[in-house]
Amino acid sequence: MTASTASSPPVALHEPWEDLSRQRQAATMGMWIFLLSEMLLFGGLFAAYTVCRSLNPMGFRAGSHEADLVYGTINTVLLITSSLTMTLAVRAAPARLHKVALGFLAATVALGLAFLAVKGMEYHEDLTKSLFPGPGFKLPQQGAEQFFSFYWVMTGLHMLHMTAGVIAVSRLIVVGRRYPEWLETSPAVEATGLYWSLVDVIWMILYVLIYLPGRGG
Amino acid sequence: MSQAAAQAADGRPLTYLSNGFTLRSWLTSTDHKRIAILYAVSITAFFFLGGIAIGIVRLELVTPTQDLVSADTYNRLFTLHGIVMVWFFLVPSIPTTFGNFLLPMMIGAKDLAMPRLNLFSWYLYVAGGLFTVYALIAGGVDTGWTFYTPFSTMFSNSHVLAAAMGVFVVGFSSVATGINFIVTTHMMRTRGMTWMRLPLFVWAMYATSFVMVLATPVLSVALLLVMAERWLGVPIFNPTHGGDPLLFQHLFWFYSHPAVYIMILPAMGVVSEIFPCFARRRIFGYQFMVYAMVAIAVIGFFVWGHHMFVSGQSGYANLVFSFLSFVVAVPSAIKVFNWTATLYRGQITFEAPMFYAIGFVGLFTIGGLTGLFLATVPIDIQATDTYFVVAHFHYIMVGGSVSALFAAIHFWWPKMTGRMYPEIWARFAAILMFFGFNFTFFPQFIMGWMGMPRRYGSYPPEFQIYHVLSSAGALVLAAAYLLPLGYLTWAYFRAPRAPRNPWHATGLEWTTPSPPPPLNFDAPPVVNEGPYHYHPAEVGPEARPEGAEDEQRASSA
Numbered sequence A: 001m002t003a004s005t006a007s008s009p010p011v012a013l014h015e016p017w018e019d020l021s022r023q024r025q026a027a028t029m030g031m032w033i034f035l036l037s038e039m040l041l042f043g044g045l046f047a048a049y050t051v052c053r054s055l056n057p058m059g060f061r062a063g064s065h066e067a068d069l070v071y072g073t074i075n076t077v078l079l080i081t082s083s084l085t086m087t088l089a090v091r092a093a094p095a096r097l098h099k100v101a102l103g104f105l106a107a108t109v110a111l112g113l114a115f116l117a118v119k120g121m122e123y124h125e126d127l128t129k130s131l132f133p134g135p136g137f138k139l140p141q142q143g144a145e146q147f148f149s150f151y152w153v154m155t156g157l158h159m160l161h162m163t164a165g166v167i168a169v170s171r172l173i174v175v176g177r178r179y180p181e182w183l184e185t186s187p188a189v190e191a192t193g194l195y196w197s198l199v200d201v202i203w204m205i206l207y208v209l210i211y212l213p214g215r216g217g
Numbered sequence B: 001m002s003q004a005a006a007q008a009a010d011g012r013p014l015t016y017l018s019n020g021f022t023l024r025s026w027l028t029s030t031d032h033k034r035i036a037i038l039y040a041v042s043i044t045a046f047f048f049l050g051g052i053a054i055g056i057v058r059l060e061l062v063t064p065t066q067d068l069v070s071a072d073t074y075n076r077l078f079t080l081h082g083i084v085m086v087w088f089f090l091v092p093s094i095p096t097t098f099g100n101f102l103l104p105m106m107i108g109a110k111d112l113a114m115p116r117l118n119l120f121s122w123y124l125y126v127a128g129g130l131f132t133v134y135a136l137i138a139g140g141v142d143t144g145w146t147f148y149t150p151f152s153t154m155f156s157n158s159h160v161l162a163a164a165m166g167v168f169v170v171g172f173s174s175v176a177t178g179i180n181f182i183v184t185t186h187m188m189r190t191r192g193m194t195w196m197r198l199p200l201f202v203w204a205m206y207a208t209s210f211v212m213v214l215a216t217p218v219l220s221v222a223l224l225l226v227m228a229e230r231w232l233g234v235p236i237f238n239p240t241h242g243g244d245p246l247l248f249q250h251l252f253w254f255y256s257h258p259a260v261y262i263m264i265l266p267a268m269g270v271v272s273e274i275f276p277c278f279a280r281r282r283i284f285g286y287q288f289m290v291y292a293m294v295a296i297a298v299i300g301f302f303v304w305g306h307h308m309f310v311s312g313q314s315g316y317a318n319l320v321f322s323f324l325s326f327v328v329a330v331p332s333a334i335k336v337f338n339w340t341a342t343l344y345r346g347q348i349t350f351e352a353p354m355f356y357a358i359g360f361v362g363l364f365t366i367g368g369l370t371g372l373f374l375a376t377v378p379i380d381i382q383a384t385d386t387y388f389v390v391a392h393f394h395y396i397m398v399g400g401s402v403s404a405l406f407a408a409i410h411f412w413w414p415k416m417t418g419r420m421y422p423e424i425w426a427r428f429a430a431i432l433m434f435f436g437f438n439f440t441f442f443p444q445f446i447m448g449w450m451g452m453p454r455r456y457g458s459y460p461p462e463f464q465i466y467h468v469l470s471s472a473g474a475l476v477l478a479a480a481y482l483l484p485l486g487y488l489t490w491a492y493f494r495a496p497r498a499p500r501n502p503w504h505a506t507g508l509e510w511t512t513p514s515p516p517p518p519l520n521f522d523a524p525p526v527v528n529e530g531p532y533h534y535h536p537a538e539v540g541p542e543a544r545p546e547g548a549e550d551e552q553r554a555s556s557a
């Protein structure tokens, strides 16, 4: 963004809009439709997972039992909390509470980074336990390897989304620190908030699909 | 370009074309009209790339033996043709060019709702295209455009990853365009432009956008899984690890059937603009045309299983998908009847766009009716993977979509370039294209019905006559595609200047100068009547006035 280096504050209003509130509505609507699209992206994955799980129920149970519930639960707590801080930031921004908004945005980034760090530790542990599909894979059951294929693809795709989210929120902080007024009006704040919530919601579903199947006793 | 520069120096009003002449001014422009031109140039390049590939295929098929290229090269050629034509030409063709150019103008807006996203979508398209071109240069792909597993994930020794990546990336370009169109249609309609006053082209773009936004991500995820399995070796579709290759087919066709409507709905929008104009008549059954398009977009999501009748899926699934495929034909038929009824008692003239549009209806109808053959399970089992299928979908995609694309090119050419085009040449090209098309593809219906399978470079000699006919037809078709490239290039520099509204058409895009200024309208237009008011209600249509449009009439429309 050139906004952070330019001497004049960034303008929130862009062509072809003449009215900032309508521009904001449009950005929000665009984000909602993008989220719809994202839901079908992950929806396709969840459908594929479901089909494969119904074909190999025992393998998926065995696989899920190996997934690390502790890391998964810690991450779930981190993400839910980050959604709270993000929402508070989105509400604080238009209320002219610049410091508060920036603080909550920073908390969101910190929680997001913590999530990524925990995920990294979990990945590391999975690799040392030979839970990446391929020769020497830990579990013998038919379908367990497939479970971990889905595990890596789904959590990997989610991690990419998280990373994009962290970058987007960081950008709000960088511009917002220089020009606090920009936070009040920019359509980017609410749009980023919506995106963050979706990434959070998708994690909730992933948590259920990955960590819980092998545990019901 | 230098011509246009001189005009600007002449004191001509600033247009989107004369608003900067450097390469940079084009590559960084967020003007929807300039982005439309960027897209037009890129899809034309891919159209000819895909065309060359199939040209070699048709040449190979002149003789029954595999003699021009090896069987492996043959596989790579038809795969290249399919991938390029579907994702880099047909899917983006009308939406990204005419949709981009016309949607804001038709609703009286200055630009799309998110101009920078629009430019970004073009860069995504180019990035996807580069992956595909890389796959081609590196040696090609041999899976067919459908990327069926487990061949694509476990056995193919070709550049599946790069090609799948190309399609994956270009998918996000579609999604970005779709989001932009939906938001624009909701948020940027000018005063008085109610939903039921929207031109049908806008409705077509709106319906298409929803299909793009909702279907494309499922293809993306299917390709993502293929890439993961091939690249990382994680078993997802691999049957020896409990995977199901049919799962891929379901995901793939969940996108790729609706993709047919991404290709055909815009075409329907185009001819719905052209018929009223050259018949001087209001569109017959406007509301039904709208509902039919929405119905096609919705029902189109629930018919994908008709591509899998012989795959071994459940017989009950076959029954349901067959039934739903018949259902989706109903709104298409409504549209054909309504176009026909629009012509009834019209004051019809036969300019080139009208020729192309009439060709569209004929070819689309043949394509649609043979689609019903294939939606019937017993007949499909007989005809699966034969040239009958190939002929059927080319009647829809080439006979339908491409005819409509050429109709649009000629209809809006004066608006986009500010120049007319040579009418005689254009009519000749339109007729040539219609003949060339039928010459190429009708023999394929016959040989397909007789049992000629698709995707083979060698075949029993009794099919040779049909293949020779088809290849000869392809030559005619190629001439019909090259011809407009020639005379339109000439027209861009030399043809007489176009008035605002050369066709005396209704629609806001005709009320601005040709070519339009950077922000389209001097002042936001106000709309106080429905579209296609070519004649007052209860009064018959009159012949189109001769000569150039007078400017007051245009500005008051």
Ligand SMILES: [Cu+2]
Residues within 6 Å of the ligand: B256, B257, B260, B303, B304, B306, B307
């Ligand atoms: Cu289909």
